[in-house]
Every structure is written in structure tokens, then in C-alpha cells.
Amino acid sequence: LRCGRILAAWFINQGHLFEAYYFKTPDGRAEYYDAEGKPLRKAFLKAPLRYKxxxxxxxxxxxxxxxxxxxxxxxxxxxxxxxxxxxxxxxxxxxxxxxxxxxxxxxxxxxxxxxxxxxxxxxxxxxxxxxxxxxxxxxxxxxxxxxxxxxxxxxxxxxxxxxxxxxYLKFKSPPVKSLPSKYLAQFKKQMSYFRGLLKEPFEYALLKSKDFM
CATH class of the missing domain: 2.70.70.10 (Glucose Permease (Domain IIA))
Known part of the structure; x- marks a missing residue:
């Protein structure tokens, strides 16, 4: 038994809620998005290695x-x-x-x-x-x-x-490409479902989330 992919997460910092939702398009592109469907991953890493x-x-x-x-x-x-x-x-x-x-x-x-x-x-x-x-x-x-x-x-x-x-230390990375508009409705539906799961007891949410693994 091991941990699977994180499908949705909430994080509150100084009273501000940060949301992340996993979504995979029919053509196979998978990313984490915020509640508006904007990608959270940047197009470029902050550094190319773990350094001292x-x-x-x-x-x-x-x-x-x-x-x-x-x-x-x-x-x-x-x-x-x-x-x-x-x-x-x-x-x-x-x-x-x-x-x-x-x-x-x-x-x-x-x-x-x-x-x-x-x-x-x-x-x-x-x-x-x-x-x-x-x-x-x-x-x-x-x-x-x-x-x-x-x-x-x-x-x-x-x-x-x-x-x-x-x-490169001053370079501001652009985000990856936005979610195509044709998938936005599907994403919103899935996001709403995950939001509901995050509000429910953890054990029940875990059982239901397997549909999106």
C-alpha cells in the first residue's frame, strides 16, 4: 500500500485560501490548476538541481x-x-x-x-x-x-x-499553457466535486476519489 496521486488540496496561509486541483484532459495533458482553471506549474524550474x-x-x-x-x-x-x-x-x-x-x-x-x-x-x-x-x-x-x-x-x-x-535568478517564469476553454466546463464540474469531498469526512472522501485516479 502506498500513497497515490494528490487530486485536490487546500492550504490556508495568513487567512488566504490556496486551492489546487488535478485535471487530465482527454488528450492526456495533466496539470494542477487553481479554482479558475489557471495552471499552478511554471514553465521553468527555479533551479536545475539541488545545490549546496x-x-x-x-x-x-x-x-x-x-x-x-x-x-x-x-x-x-x-x-x-x-x-x-x-x-x-x-x-x-x-x-x-x-x-x-x-x-x-x-x-x-x-x-x-x-x-x-x-x-x-x-x-x-x-x-x-x-x-x-x-x-x-x-x-x-x-x-x-x-x-x-x-x-x-x-x-x-x-x-x-x-x-x-x-x-536567471531574476527571471520571472511564465506559467505553462492555460487550460483550453473547451475543457473548462469539465474541469469546473470535477473541481466542484473535489471541493465537496474536501468538506466531507476524510475517510468518505478517500473512497469516492478513486473514480479520478
Missing amino acids: RISSYFSYHRLHPILGIIRPHLGIDYAAPIGTPVETVADGRIVYMGWKGGFGKFIKIRHTHRYVSTYGHLSRFAKGLKIGSYVKQGQVIGYVGSTGLSTGPHLDFRFLVDNRYIN
Whole structure:
């Protein structure tokens, strides 16, 4: 026996009610939405890995720790142990995967015509991936290393918007695509049902919720 998927949840913080409802469209798209049918998931993760600290920030004037010269560092260095899984921050397609000079083992992913992310100094790539592979948000694409021009294990993560490097720590991720209007009535009906279950005794609600598993 194990816990199944969470189908609905309420959370009250400082008197404000937050709601989340799981809904799967007939074409197989599954997301959590608020009571208005707006998706709760962002299109991009806050970070591509679980990290210990940020060892180097985005800067146009950084003293390079190895070369000893001032030059731009157009990314974020996330310090983490060798072998820490690295995830793609959003759905996309791998457009480069291999060795890239000072970046060592390197992956470049195009997410849409506007967004691109890169991952450098990897120790190895995840199995089964190649140039052209489609990856889903949160999928492991590689593992932290110290390949290339590196002083220690970390991930060099960079992000481009309209072919321009930006500070990802200041990037405000858009939400994923909204629920198509043709499914809104069905979602509202299911949401109302879940709302009713959340107001009922827990044991009874658990028995009835299996219809949507």
C-alpha cells in the first residue's frame, strides 16, 4: 500500500485560501490548476538541481579564478557534489551535447523559439540522450562534474532569452499553457466535486476519489 496521486488540496496561509486541483484532459495533458482553471506549474524550474550554494553569480566583470583576468560570467555556478543529478528547467529539445572547450561536457537545450538553456562542466550525460532528443521539465539530463576549465565540482548554468544571456535568478517564469476553454466546463464540474469531498469526512472522501485516479 502506498500513497497515490494528490487530486485536490487546500492550504490556508495568513487567512488566504490556496486551492489546487488535478485535471487530465482527454488528450492526456495533466496539470494542477487553481479554482479558475489557471495552471499552478511554471514553465521553468527555479533551479536545475539541488545545490549546496551558488559559488559564482551572473556578472559582466568577474575575476576568472583560473585565468586571473576580468571577463564576463554570463551564468550561475551552482556548487554541488560530483554526481548530483542535473535536470532540464523546461520541456525542450537537445541541440548540442558533447565536449565544448572550457565548459567541458556540455548540453544545450532549446525550449521554444525564445528560450535556450545550457549546462556545463558535467561529469557525464544521462543514458539514452542524444542531439535531437526531446526532454521534459525535471528530467535528468546529466550529472554534476568538474570537466573543462573548472576549480571544483559545480554546474555552470546559463539562460538565453531572444539570443541574449540573462541573469536567471531574476527571471520571472511564465506559467505553462492555460487550460483550453473547451475543457473548462469539465474541469469546473470535477473541481466542484473535489471541493465537496474536501468538506466531507476524510475517510468518505478517500473512497469516492478513486473514480479520478
